[in-house]
Amino acid sequence: MAYKFKNGIPIYLQIIDELSISIASGKYAPGDKLPSVREFAVDIGVNPNTLQRAFSTMESMGIVHVDRTNGRYVTDDEKVLSELRAKLSKRYIEELVTRMRKLKMSDEEILNAIKRWLEEV
Amino acid sequence: MAYKFKNGIPIYLQIIDELSISIASGKYAPGDKLPSVREFAVDIGVNPNTLQRAFSTMESMGIVHVDRTNGRYVTDDEKVLSELRAKLSKRYIEELVTRMRKLKMSDEEILNAIKRWLEEV
Amino acid sequence: MAYKFKNGIPIYLQIIDELSISIASGKYAPGDKLPSVREFAVDIGVNPNTLQRAFSTMESMGIVHVDRTNGRYVTDDEKVLSELRAKLSKRYIEELVTRMRKLKMSDEEILNAIKRWLEEV
Amino acid sequence: MAYKFKNGIPIYLQIIDELSISIASGKYAPGDKLPSVREFAVDIGVNPNTLQRAFSTMESMGIVHVDRTNGRYVTDDEKVLSELRAKLSKRYIEELVTRMRKLKMSDEEILNAIKRWLEEV
DNA sequence: GTGGTCTAGACCACA
DNA sequence: GTGGTCTAGACCACG
Numbered sequence: 001m002a003y004k005f006k007n008g009i010p011i012y013l014q015i016i017d018e019l020s021i022s023i024a025s026g027k028y029a030p031g032d033k034l035p036s037v038r039e040f041a042v043d044i045g046v047n048p049n050t051l052q053r054a055f056s057t058m059e060s061m062g063i064v065h066v067d068r069t070n071g072r073y074v075t076d077d078e079k080v081l082s083e084l085r086a087k088l089s090k091r092y093i094e095e096l097v098t099r100m101r102k103l104k105m106s107d108e109e110i111l112n113a114i115k116r117w118l119e120e121v
Numbered sequence: 122m123a124y125k126f127k128n129g130i131p132i133y134l135q136i137i138d139e140l141s142i143s144i145a146s147g148k149y150a151p152g153d154k155l156p157s158v159r160e161f162a163v164d165i166g167v168n169p170n171t172l173q174r175a176f177s178t179m180e181s182m183g184i185v186h187v188d189r190t191n192g193r194y195v196t197d198d199e200k201v202l203s204e205l206r207a208k209l210s211k212r213y214i215e216e217l218v219t220r221m222r223k224l225k226m227s228d229e230e231i232l233n234a235i236k237r238w239l240e241e242v
Numbered sequence: 243m244a245y246k247f248k249n250g251i252p253i254y255l256q257i258i259d260e261l262s263i264s265i266a267s268g269k270y271a272p273g274d275k276l277p278s279v280r281e282f283a284v285d286i287g288v289n290p291n292t293l294q295r296a297f298s299t300m301e302s303m304g305i306v307h308v309d310r311t312n313g314r315y316v317t318d319d320e321k322v323l324s325e326l327r328a329k330l331s332k333r334y335i336e337e338l339v340t341r342m343r344k345l346k347m348s349d350e351e352i353l354n355a356i357k358r359w360l361e362e363v
Numbered sequence: 364m365a366y367k368f369k370n371g372i373p374i375y376l377q378i379i380d381e382l383s384i385s386i387a388s389g390k391y392a393p394g395d396k397l398p399s400v401r402e403f404a405v406d407i408g409v410n411p412n413t414l415q416r417a418f419s420t421m422e423s424m425g426i427v428h429v430d431r432t433n434g435r436y437v438t439d440d441e442k443v444l445s446e447l448r449a450k451l452s453k454r455y456i457e458e459l460v461t462r463m464r465k466l467k468m469s470d471e472e473i474l475n476a477i478k479r480w481l482e483e484v
Numbered sequence: 485g486t487g488g489t490c491t492a493g494a495c496c497a498c499a
Numbered sequence: 500g501t502g503g504t505c506t507a508g509a510c511c512a513c514g
Contacts, residue, residue, distance in 0.1 A: 088224060102142070117215070170493095187501095188502095189497085193501095248369045249369075266466055268467070279487065312486065314486095338459045338477075357474065
């Protein structure tokens with residue numbers, strides 16, 4: 001997994017994003033152990049400190065928790081996870097709507113376009 | 122206008138993207154004159170050749186046309202423009218659906234989530 | 243194969259022309275591998291970028307396709323090839339007619355002259 | 364009239380060609396006075412000697428004749444002119460046929476293609 | 485090794 | 500001044 005990062009956005013935030021999505025989508029399941037900071041850092045080519053920051057932020061969000069001696073684990077708190085999914089889904093929708101409105105589409109047109117797309121494919 | 126470019130995607134493609142969106146959204150209106158290659162290149166901090174490539178690709182797509190010695194202009198062919206908007210809107214929808222499906226949402230759930238979001242806001 | 247280029251016409255266009263003819267005439271058969279960009283560039287004495295441009299333009303026309311890391315190949319899409327031949331033949335005819343008309347020949351005289359030539363030889 | 368010359372073919376031959384065509388097509392009419400060597404040479408950007416050679420070759424072909432003190436004139440010998448036209452027209456046809464045969468077209472196909480083209484346009 | 489991209493900078497034609 | 504072309508040479512991704 002070699003991430004490509006955008007310029008202009010702090011990398012640790014981009015990592016939080018990627019990880020959140022991986023967890024929300026079940027790639028990392030509830031209770032799964034995450035790779036070690038060092039290992040992970042090498043994997044994606046960033047400084048361990050950057051990753052450390054990403055992890056501790058996610059910890060404060062309750063998405064991962066740390067077992068001092070054993071490593072980090074994905075939370076198995078279903079409430080936290082469903083909130084995470086809701087947050088992501090809202091963000092996605094918001095982004096879509098913003099983009100579509102820039103194309104001068106009304107809410108109704110947006111909905112219809114999506115319906116049509118889902119039917120076509 | 123200082124663009125930030127993603128790593129891993131050719132800059133000239135990103136420029137095409139940005140410009141296409143600006144045109145589709147009306148930031149550059151049909152018939153508007155675009156900045157000169159050199160001016161634009163300095164503006165966004167890339168080599169003139171890179172921009173040249175972006176521009177001439179867009180020309181072959183019919184989105185802009187060139188008046189030699191005078192500059193480049195946004196097409197006023199409404200058909201091309203509406204096709205452009207359709208292409209962008211499809212891409213946006215596709216991206217949304219892909220993301221939502223990763224969160225294990227069914228097509229119906231996706232539609233409902235959007236409806237709810239549009240009503241709430 | 244050392245091409246001589248006309249002044250006043252972009253080299254990359256002349257290369258496209260030469261190559262198109264070679265392909266249409268079967269000198270490069272459908273599916274044949276073409277020389278690598280660098281090799282070809284040295285061969286005909288132009289900068290690799292110039293050749294790259296010619297090749298990628300031909301790719302967008304569907305005449306060649308690229309197998310990344312392996313090289314470029316002549317398409318084996320018979321439809322594209324016959325379109326190419328039709329395009330070339332039209333161009334040739336157009337040039338002939340233009341020339342003959344400059345000699346004040348009518349369409350009928352042109353046709354007759356060709357018939358006579360074909361019978362004589 | 365600024366000619367563009369091909370590399371690899373003697374310029375004086377290319378000039379003969381251009382001039383022959385101009386005369387055959389009536390751009391220079393029978394009996395017309397031609398520009399002076401020096402004037403003409405500057406016009407098309409070649410060395411006067413090169414032009415001199417072109418002119419004297421054409422003189423030996425009977426296409427132009429020289430009046431020592433007055434300059435060069437297009438012949439008004441209709442026989443020479445019609446032979447010139449015939450020569451050019453044959454050359455054009457030969458070139459067309461050669462090209463079309465490279466595209467694997469039979470004589471009949473060639474004739475049909477030309478007929479079709481003349482009808483279409 | 486292949487193709488793809490990018491920069492730097494030059495020269496040209498046009499009007 | 501505009502866009503268009505070309506060269507020289509570097510770096511990258513892929514396998």
